[in-house]
Amino acid sequence: MSSTRTLIRGGLVVTAAEETHADVLVEDGRIAALAAHGSTVAEGWTADRTIDAAGRYVVPGGVDAHTHMEMPFGGTFASDTFETGTRAAAWGGTTTIVDFAVQTKGRSLHAGLDAWYAKADGKCAVDYAFHMILSDVTERSLKEMDRLVEEGITSFKLFMAYPGVFYSDDGQILRAMQRSADNGGLIMMHAENGIAIDVLVEQALAAGHTDPRYHGEVRKVLLEAEATHRAIQLARVAGAPLYVVHVSADEAAAEIAAARAKGLPVFGETCPQYLFLSTDDLAEPDFQGAKYVCSTPLRPREHQEALWRGLRTDDLQVVSTDHCPFCFVGQKELGRDDFSKIPNGLPGVEHRMDLLHQAVLDGHISRRRWIEIACAAPARMFGLYPKKGTIAPGADADVVIYDPTVEQTLSAATHHMNVDYSAYEGRRITGQVETVLSRGEVVIDRREYVGRAGHGQYVPRGTCQYLR
Template identity: 50%
Template sequence: MKKVIKNGTIVTATDTYQADILIENGKICMIGSQIEVDGAEEIDATGNYVFPGGIDPHTHLEMPFGGTVSRDDFETGTIAAAFGGTTTVIDFCLTNKGEPIANAIQTWHDKSKDKAVIDYSFHLMIGEINENVLNELPTVIEEEGITSFKVFMAYKNVLQADDETLFRTLVTAKELGALVMVHAENGDVIDYLTKKALAEGHTDPVYHALTRPPEVEGEATGRAAQLTGLANSQLYVVHVSCAEAVEKITEARNKGIDVWGETCPQYLALDISDLEKPDFEGAKYVWSPPLREKHHQEALWSALKNGQLQTLGSDQCSFDFKGQKDLGKGNFTKIPNGGPTIEDRVSILFSEGVNKDRITLNQFVDIMSTRNAKLFGLFPLKGTIAVGSDADIVIFDPHVERVISAETHHMAVDYNAFEGMEITGEPITVMSRGEFVIKNKQFVGKLGSGKYLKRAKYGELKNVVTES
């Protein structure tokens, strides 16, 4: 059935204007004034913004970690994402050393099959580089459409890769047309500081942050950027949390190195004091990189404003406080790393960013959607409102005031990291390829309706014409 969105204010990364949108066969087929189509369903967006659907470039759904598994899977995670105004997620596919990459990718396809209610894709973790891996990567790109590789510089003896692996991944990515992503923390130094803290009897959650100081993130970010320049490759630094990392990204970009930076809502709105909450409540806020002193927040907002950071990911990786986070009582290293953030990413960026004049409305759209589409091979199929693009659309009420709470969120986890936070703005209706997922704040989507997306190579466009 054809649909017409009427009377809304359309906002893209570059324009803000009033117009109607005609949707047919999952695509935007017309944008204009006073569109009238017999038999079309009319959706009144009076007083609301009409945004392109959010793209979350950083999720960990049903991810194993420290002997447990993150609570939100591709069903609950994508439903919560949709409630929050996100219509595409890119999840991290973890690999095992010595095993074919194809096995890991199949595991992620199995996890997501018949569950997702919005579209999704995968990044691929690179934990080792050898002839077997190098032989598989062209197939990963050409057949699976996975055009981004993740390297961990932290989690020693678990996920951490050495500098040779990182450098060879950068060289290979340049040859194949992929974007390399890094978790930039110096894992060796963290390992030393962690052992020292435990030996001295420091076991509380706050020591998770104190053993991962900003310097180890800044050092690793700078090292990764320098290696990117040496390889003449391209780099995306995930979950930037501190001024030290921003400084290294800015320095590299000023030298002409192709480096991009992502931050997350938790670093914009929370700080290290949350880790100090009594009765082990601080464990709720254990993720990596850790929360920082409050002054780092303005450095991150400034970087989003001036373009030295370009995107916002959620780093969604939810663990229950009871039964999972409390595995670390008496030893902060046993606390599963991660938090529930997928549902509140878009609204926090709007409320704390646009409403407080830290970023413009068009920057908001670019940061939460458009830039991610461009960097990860989905634009202009996704990430904008244009004729020929997928009708991934969010109707957003910019005036409603609400309080974030676990009592009202849709994630499958027993707490909310932003509990009690007062914000302004909320998605009202969310469409994925022209079909309602959220309608008037109610879930009306279908499990398995989300499609797996094969993405274009780095720097290339994704054809907006539907493949036959």
């Protein structure tokens, strides 16, 4: 293939480490060099294509480390395929997703992984990697974990929730953690006390409480905090690192902060829905609240400040979406008479970068922290840095030209996710992705999609870089 050079001129380059007015030279899919705008070096560069980024930010492509494309749940499937979901990701300035391959009970990890390779192969608009969901912790699957780490699947998700589906008991969790302590893998934990929640679900339904808002009421804050505490103690016993996914509540965030204050290798992720939405949405009348059913659930608004504080103090390191969309018509409606049958999950892969930019304008986080929690930290956490998550010589040329001044209104009428509603319908925000490069190839060109299914490549990962 002939060498191609792209020059991005005149923008403010923002990474987690610094902000600098620089021109960026891209060659053969990688960042070749940066030089001060107007400098002799930059002025001497020539390219096949020049992108004018004056008045724009030039930021790394986002890394969304928690998505569920085509995820089976409750007799249906997430409505975004790898093709539609990664295209929507590109529209939102995310150039790498880490999705979850699922082990079926009684089957091997590799059988699950192969099924996900097949779903994604040749379909993705941007690059992708996989975590592995352990549904069945046995001697066989524990041995397989070692092989997977060697193959670049270096993180494993366990569930303290969903008895009979994904649930693992404390003994299984401890065994998996002990294995990860030896093989360098990272255990990701869905921390909710599923056994207790099932009792509360049964009692709520028996009392005639069937509306979506009860989904949040039975999945209590204390049961998230208790499970988070328990997961941390089990990780301590195993001598293993721990990453707690979709932290939604003040008390759970406090458990992680306390562990980190002891110097323990405990990490936390939250999601835009917990930062911007609340139980007010879940309580919308006429079953509209079903649109906001996800687990962990949305919390009362007062929990938001604790999550923002955790992101500022680095007690929470990553913002991912947990993108798992189900259409309102025909999918969310499965639970019209029983909140426990509403498929759990929200669409969000397209809006994460924009919502977090709005958080910069609102004073919650700094511009560099925006890039840290959306790009650099997830790349480091999951062994992708500095190939992904930064703009530096040698990195993949995953680059977003971002206009910080454009106002937009989020809506199902204009988003590109394959779902019939927006969790942020009518929300006005400032800032918008203008142009996106994935490994040097333009996939969004001044708000026009020019990418293609199959451009995205599978990326094997190293181990967590915070532990090296």
